[in-house]
Amino acid sequence: MRTFRAGGVAVSERGAGPPILLVHAGGSTGAVWNPVAERLAGAFRVLVYDRPTYRTPRPVGGAEAVAAEVADLLTVAGAVDEPLLVVGHSSGAVVVLETALQQRFAGLLLYEPPVGRPIDGEALRRARAALDRGDPREAMIIHARDIVGAHRLGVLVFRLLPFVGRPLLAHAAGQIADDEALESLGVGVDRYAAVDVPVLLLGGERSPAHLRAGLDALAAVLPRADPVEILAGQGHIATVRAPDQVAVVIAGFAGRVL
Structure with missing residues (x-):
């Protein structure tokens, strides 16, 4: 594993080949992707970073946090001079969607972004x-x-x-x-109709129903989304519990878009 800096962001990378950027879920850091990244590194250049919300003991919230998240992802992506597949999990997938409104990527893989209903x-x-x-x-x-x-x-x-x-x-x-x-973004996914790139929507068979509903809502508005793909026997944290399955899905999609 190697490390470089993109602006003020430390980025870890493994492997060589077409680039894949992994954006982690909430309640974690980029290290949560390590099992998946190790499985992909034989065929791809895999990049991981810690999101800004999880790099400080006193993170900002609301719209300011969304702006910081998007800015960091744009900075990291800007360090890659090839077509890039961006993979996001949970709230990290929402960050990917928001960023894709500003920059065109080769493709997006979104694992259960919590969209389509308000946070209570x-x-x-x-x-x-x-x-x-x-x-x-x-x-x-x-x-x-x-x-x-x-x-x-x-x-x-x-x-x-x-x-x-x-x-x-x-x-x-x-x-x-x-x-x-996430709450600051409000309800609704219609704005993501502007994300006109290949998208794979990924879910877990055992995940909460509202996460599957969010995938279905996105599938209805994203112009180039594949049918929702469901990981058999898995829930919301297959990145940890079934990294082999997740890596196979990512590699297959990467082979199509990179």
């Missing part, structure tokens, strides 16, 4: 209040249970076993700011 404003206010009073675990429980719609058993385990989800707690401030950034 009341739940988000409770999560922010919990974080501000020094209770990141409660903030993340509210995020998982009331905003994401995670399985109740997983939420219960997270609540009762302090050692569970410790990495998530380290990113609680970023995650709530990320939620606030």
